[in-house]
Amino acid sequence: MVTDFIELGFAMESGREIPQFSRFEGPVQVITRGPVPAQALADLDRLLARLRGEAGIEINRAAPAATLVNASFNASDVPQNLIAVEFLPRRQMQAVVPNAACFVVPNVSNWSDFVANRRSSAIDWTRVVSRTQAAVFVPSDTTPQEIRDCLHEEIGQALGPLNDLFRLADSVFNDDNFQTTLTGFDMLLLRVWYAPELRSGMSKAEVQARLPTLFNRLNPSGRRPSNVDPGPTPRVWQQAVEQALASDGGLVERRAGATRALSLARAQGWRDNRLALSLMLNARLAPRDQGEAALDALLAAAELYRRAPGGEVHAAHIDMHLAVQALATGQAEMVLDLTARALPAAERSENAAFIASLGFLRAEALSLIGRTNEAERLRVDSFPAARYGFGTEAAARARMDEIARIGTAAQRLARL
Incomplete structure (x- = not known):
């Protein structure tokens, strides 16, 4: 984890080096701006509770009076140690940053400030010595699950690592997007990030020298020799x-x-x-x-x-892919076995779209073997997760119908 911490903390995704360690020094306040989806507030509060409990970070959402909608701060009015989460239409975001689903920027507190400074060194993370402000921009017109996922990854980056490593299976700081919420690995990383032994402005060598003692103290069960250099x-x-x-x-x-x-x-x-x-x-x-x-x-x-x-989350996605193929060839028992193996990992990663898809696959497999009442109950039970994961009743039903067509084709094939 020492190697992972250094690579995550002292480089950007682009490969640019970050010359010094940075973090918020002191309690952090989170405000929301723009048209905030109702579910987003519940998901944000749950995330902040996890950051307090699991990472030991003093972070809270500001009182409603401090949450501004369609307003702009004067620089002198912006509190220090602030993370502003601003919701805005995806089209507006991607007109400026075309390929970003969501993102975080330092030293600004709203969208207009970001747009005005987007070519300025003021928002260059490599120049940040101590974090005082960051703005997280999230599309307001996407699924509840995507909004939740954006909150986890971007607030995680606002607080800590700015890099992603493809070799990390157990982390949201990985561009393969299989982990949808901050993992136990991520929370441990952030707990170390905010340990009293570290401070903003430290060099890579200074941080690296302190990390073995920190990880031994905060994660003693993880102590083991490793001769494998990734x-x-x-x-x-x-x-x-x-x-x-x-x-x-x-x-x-x-x-x-x-x-x-x-x-x-x-x-x-x-x-x-x-x-x-x-x-x-x-x-x-x-x-x-x-x-x-x-x-x-x-x-x-x-x-x-x-x-x-x-990696069990990734393996579970492969099991779902195999279950689709098994359903297409009418192998109902194999579908049930594969989806049963995948479900625990899907539930641990809180991936509602994944959970719903597994439920719909299981329902079709049950229909194939004549357990139609069970199948119908499972479809109904899977719908709340489907609405959260796919965004609307129509989108949830479209996913269910897509899987149902595979099951129907398998039934026709069996009758030939």
Whole structure:
């Protein structure tokens, strides 16, 4: 964890080095701005309670009178140690930052300040010595789950690490997006970040010298020898993965990125989360005539993930993918086994869309074997999670119908 802490704390996602350690010194106040979705406040309060209880950070949401809507602070009015969470339409956000789902910026407290300073060194994280203000920008017109996920990752970054590491399976500070809420690993990282032995302005060497004692004190059960150096992650591999994951990329380009990522991972000799992700991307993007090779890649990825701390969430997603294939071929018992194995990890990661999809898959499998009453009850029980995860009744029903069509096709195939 010392290695992880240093890499997360002293570099940006772009690879730029951060020359000094920074954090908020003293209690932190959180305010909300803009059209705040009702569910977001409940999720924010739950997050702040976890940060207080698990990370030991003195952080609270400001009283309602201090929460401003469609107003702008004068610089002299902005409290110190402030995180401002501003909700605004996705279109408005992406007109300025096209590829960002949500993001955090230092030294501003609202959207207009950010826009006015977006090319200024004032919002350069590498120049921050002590954190006093940060603004988190979240789309107001997306699903409750995506808003919740943004709150966790961006407030986590406002408080602590500014980097993401693809090799970390058990962390939201990882661009593969499998972990949706701050994990136990993340909370321990933040507890160390705010330990009294550290202070803003320390150099990398000063922080690194204190970390072994800190981790021994705060996580004694994690003390064990390690002769495995994960090694650096070349930027070229990250770029290949980003190309494979790009939602706006064409299928040919995405496949090329996945193929290049796997080739680079094997050349590096990796046997961790990075190889597993490369295998999974190749499997998911494989042409239809390469189904057997894709299945082998998925199974290999799942085995790697099951050996990694926190990797059970990734393995559960692979189980869901396999369950879809099993449903398509009418293998109801296999669907039930795979989804039963995946559900605990889905529930621990609080991924409502994932939980609902597993429920819908199980319902179709139950229908295939004639347990129709159970199937219908499960569909009804899965709907609250589906609405939270997919955003609306219509979107939730569309996901249920999509899975139902797979089950219907399997029933037709069985009758032939």
